[in-house]
Amino acid sequence: MFALALAPAPAAAEPTATSDTPLALTPPMGWNNWAHYMCDIDEAKVVANADALVSSGLAAKGYDTVTVDDCWMTRSRDADGALVVDREKFPHGMEWLGDRLHAKGLKFGIYQDAGHLTCEKYPGSGAPLGGGPDHYAQDARQFASWRVDFVKMDGCNLYVPEGVTKERAYRDAYRAVADALRASGRDMVLSASAPAYFQQGEWGGPDWHRVLGWVGETGQLWREGRDIQVYKPAAPATSRWGSVMGNYGYNRWLGRYAGPGNWNDPDFLIAGAPGLTAAESRSQVALWAMMAAPFILSSQVSELTPEGLAALGNTELIALDQDRLGRQGAVASSNATFEILTRQLAGGDRAVAVLNRSGSARDIHVPLAEVGLPGCTVDAKELWTGERRRVSDALTGRLAAHDTAVWRLDPRGCAGAVPTGQIVGRGSQCTDGADPAGPGAVVMAACTGAPDQRWTRGADGSLRLSGACLTAGGDGLVGLADCDARAARATGQTWTHRRDGALVSVLSGLCLTAAAPAAGPDTPADRLRLESCGDHRVDQAWALPV
Template sequence: MRVLPILAGLLLLPALLVTPEAVAATPSADNGDNLAPTPPMGFNNWARYECGVSEDVMVPNADALVSSGLAAKGYDTVTVDDCWMTHSRDAAGNLVADTVKFPHGMKWLGDHLHAEGLKFGIYEDAGTSTCGGYPGSMGHFTQDANLFAAWGVDYLKLDGCNVPTAQGKTKEQTYRDLYAQQSAALAASGRRIAFSESAPAYFCCQNPDWYRTLSWLPQYGQLWREGWDIAVHGSTNRWGSVMTNYSYNVPLQRYAGPNHWNDPDFLITGDALTADESRSQMALWAMMSAPLILSVDVPAMDATSLATAGNRDLIALDKDPLGKQAARVSTSGTAEVLVKPLANGDRAVALLNRGAATATLTTSTTAIGITGTCTSSVKNLWTGATSTTTGALSAAVPAHGTAVFRVTKGAGCGVTPTGQIEGIGGKCVDDTNSGTADGTAIVLYGCTGNANQRWAVGTDATLRTLGKCLTASGTADGSAAVLSTCTGSTAQKWTYQQSGALVNGASGTCLDAYGGSSADLTKLVVWPCGSFQVNQTWSLPV
């Protein structure tokens, strides 16, 4: 089902405020229905081998997925990235596989993968040439889609290098047209081919065209690379790259769900990451419902790396059928707490330690949105150990490590989405000085993890902290956002849209960081809704 645009191109997501635990509607993309109901998993050569791709690279890695047991756990799509073809098309205009690299050809490779119970993925580009300088699909979308279908391709990654802006169109409009053409060509090919779209990576990050691009992706495909690539093999500071990709991806939970997944790029488990860093990437990607696509030397993975990538509890977390991406509950210095709602009502919780030393990180069942008084069951997803709690959740987390728990609330308790509201510059919506007097100013401030930045999303369309409601003090443009006693008035009702806008029920205007500023103490007001305006874009709790 396609969602219709309203209010300057914004998309309404009433379920986030009215029924927070409801399953998001599954869109029908132009290239086919239900092609990725859960995040895809598998192997891609790029981050490990780059243009050193060949049959001698792809086949042993595919075989190792099977022999290691990873394929049986879901790592079943093997994708050949850039540089697999010759530098020119044949006389009929067809792409030609490089027979030095792939002596048996691509149809043979697809058949080999299918015989092992795997899926066959391939790379192309929407532009005139690929990032590596090989022929792009521009002007050949139908021809290439038909060729891929004949080869038995199950998954297409379409990059966005070398895209000339069409006359009379913006760059964003040009990309949309090209990705729409590719989607239609896949649909007409006669084969079900999942579509990975790299378009948003060419607009990254936190700007109107980036958000505008993210808004149309579900119409054409199933997953998208929305930012920078993970650092390739041999790079320095690969952990820094993991954290960069996590950081641009985590506020985008409103775009994720069955058949539409945010993709922060490859898993690099055990390749220039410590064991704790590898576990962190696996945990965070699973919390974010991200595709789990290894780009390492799979035959060389040691037992620790195989155990990390093959952790059944984390894979189940990633592939939970509700399809919700985690949101941050709190950020305080180098400590972050994330929560992810699960289909059976459980809450997954991650405690991330970005710091350089072991730290004890603590949250509570109240902070992660469990309401009422009860005893909850807790499972440590790394060790398998189980325990119970009536409130506290705590762990000693190693440097660059992430603890992950699955929390089952006890009888008598409920759930309300709770956590920080993030806006421009990664800053948080903050109740000034934790004041509870009616009229206390609501401002933008650096995230602290304190209770005055912890907001509960009510089923009555309210946003509450410290027992009071976020309120528009008037309907005039520039009216301040304040904290007030909850009365049920329309000034306290907020409708969340897929663009990230929060529309006030009384004024019909949007929550706005005044003047587009991201400075601490910037006042929040209601202001006419713009089109994918960054200072009106908010990430809500889940």
Template sequence: MRGLVAAASAVAALTAGLAAAPQASASPTATSGTALALTPPMGWNDWAHFQCGYTESTILANARALVSTGLAAKGYNTVTTDDCWMQSSRDANGNLQADPSRFPDGMAYVGQQLHALGLKFGIYEDAGTSTCGGYAGSWGHWQQDANLFASWGVDYLKLDGCNVPSVSGQTSVQTYQSAYQQMSQALRATGRPIVFSESAPAYFEGTADWDTVLGWVGQYGQLWREGYDVATYDSSKPNTSRWSSVLTNYGYNNPIHRYESPGNWNDPDFLIAGDGGLTADESRSQLSLWAEMGAPMILSDDVTQLSAASVADLGNSAVIAVDQDTLGHPGYVVSQNGTLDVLTRPLAGGDRAVAILNRSGSTVSASTTTSAVGFTGGSGCTFGVKDLWSGATSTTTGSLTASIPAHGTAMLRITPSAGCGGTVQQGQVTGIGGKCLDDSGSGTADGNPIIVYGCYGTANQQWTLPGDGTVRTLGKCLDVPGSATTAGTYVDLRTCDGSAGQQWAYQQSGNLVNPNSGDCLDVYGGGSANGTRLDIWPCGYNQDNQTWSLPQ
């Protein structure tokens, strides 16, 4: 995806009890029904470093470097050729043609060479009439192109969304959905298991249709680009900072973890860790955050030029293990205060991965607790703590501390001892304008107002989802007074009593619905100013003031 045009989500409720686990993929791409990408795909793509400045030799040299550095053995095993590999026109039979100046031996040869190295073969195409670079697109050639890719031994298809034409009688969302559905069906019909990466959501970022598209892409593929591209490398200015781009992509990706599950992955774009434009600490931050979010780890550097230190960071087995955790439950934000972001990720076997991002330009001493990141504790309970970057291990009864360099991210794996009890989903609830659901003034008297406010990581912005349908802070419940059903009724904080006004159901679209009234938790009037109250109101179409990111 090179530019954003316009387009995602009315979908089924995840749970009535606010404690649903991620759900299994429903998107096999082979007629055998083979489940694909049950953990986030890993590999390499040329685009963010080379753009169109590559050849067959470039692709194969980087493939060999993945093997020789050991990165392929660590999981970076799918090599994808991005835009510009093909000619602008098809041959007499309507088939795509490789650019002979770039690929004198053809794409089947590239696939053969990659397979001989023990790697997988990825390729780029576009759902439109032409690619973002102006080359032949797949529009109207779905099965023909899928069959051609399968004949070349392709294992992974990235389908962009530039130049998708308007279709009479269809909305843009419907046209995109039809295109991606047809390519998904075509891939399945080949009988070859081909992982399908969709770019459709990225073309609707910033519109009311974004959540709608995010709601259906999982039916057709295993991963999807949902927003802006990461900043590309500029060889004329190799040290120009790209850190703000990494933060931007992290920022739009982490609130939508509700769309992820084994076989379905949000893709915030390439890893540029180790490349020009990031410091070593910033590179480790990107790796940490992508792993914490369960994002695909698709490297886009010149692997042949990576330093030994960068290879070691990219190949950090403990960080990769978090990304590839088989539970497939993405991490979520516990708290943000403008300087530090704290995220927690449930892992298979009961561990949790904790990432603490330092946004500031200086070293910060950070602290949190095991209870804050979701452990309930218990008598005699201790926790093993492993720093995934230094390798240091320690034991704690609750406190977690780290000294984090500028733009760095501490990454810890927390292992509870026997008798530590269970875990709970808790953290901040984020809504319109990135503002937090806030118990006004930290009041605990019944009737205390609930508002939106800037996120500060304070206790009155920490909400617990105990699994009984309630949403709690400071020991009390988010409440519709008197279990009212009148639209516009302000919500508040009250003693938990099991009433219908304290029941909430979270939908994948991000709506938090009170089943008693059928209305959505709503920021009054669509406001985002600090102190704006919350009410219940009929659920609209992907309204920002009714879309919430919950700690689950």
């Protein structure tokens, strides 16, 4: 590990709002109070953590947006309908706080809610129960007058009119929020929490996928699932590792929605805070970087462990997270012990991470072919240690319990990476080509990381396993057959992966559909099949290798 340089932060530029100004072209970075302080927040704590970002060197490395979460206002608006700052907590007010942050080279973020009340029952921006005028435009103008740069818009207590679906009500509300911010006269990045209010387990339901489909039209980043576990002062040693793994779990399949100006947000970084070991802290930073997730701390910055501070300040991991290509990484291989992720980077480099889920140290051995680089020699840089070496066969090492190794690979001697790994569907299960259902059958099975689940994506739209191609049969079943490059479209071997996750046969226009889960351990698994494409059907959503 290394000491962080105490470099001064650069002066923050004052943005000018325009309808076509691109915002958040890389994942936002900064600090938010919620996961450490919750409602126990005030001006002194915000300023102290802002000062610690600067003095630790984290601000200079990109952690530059300081956001005040819920509970900063009084319980009622004033006579003109404006939000009222709680002057006992924030005696100088929010405009002063914004100026104080800007003077330190930082940006100013604030919390509000798209419903009529915030999650902690303070005044929200939305319409009251029963209907009526909202405060989206008024609050946006007030935030602009305070020179706010970042708005976290939660989704509690949102009024759903009679005859309108919940999903439609959220869509209308967040579009109104986005319009109000654009009309405010100031550029403000919007963190939209809409998807989090529709999550149904790791794979989600139809409404969750519908919301993920449109939320990027409103915000630059979005919370799509449950909150990270908050710090408990009465039980500071309580492990938070399960929460980190849970949030990683739902976020890892959603790469198709991410890109410059649009980011999946699995919630705050708590690396270096109570509840995570040094290895677990490294893992959270590594996994969030592989997923191009926002790097937003929620901790007491001055009390971060040296190991956590080193992980958060690792410039190689920050550069990985902030890679300008903006392509979220994907799971190449997973089982109960290991998870291997790959990510394509700008300039042709490829990142590879290996997570040790187990509770003991393990040796790792990752052949280059299994991460999309068959026949290649690579210059490999291990991003925690900085060690460089030339590799022509496999990435190797020993990994502590709950730790994650990360390499940046510069390929040599090959044309480029071949997207390689799992095809994952409903229930986070894998498509499997070695099953008793018969030769050429493809079924859903628990992910094992075995060769019978290691697919490659061809530039011609093919999906290949052990030299055979995924083929749409005339009987509605899907299986493996010899590849026919000259007639791939005519033989049902060409596939299109849509942004909603659907995998569509170019030949028939039908969608690949996951078999229903087996009724019991002795029940034969059903084969994959083609069916008419539905509206965000969870059994027709797929995560593919990258």
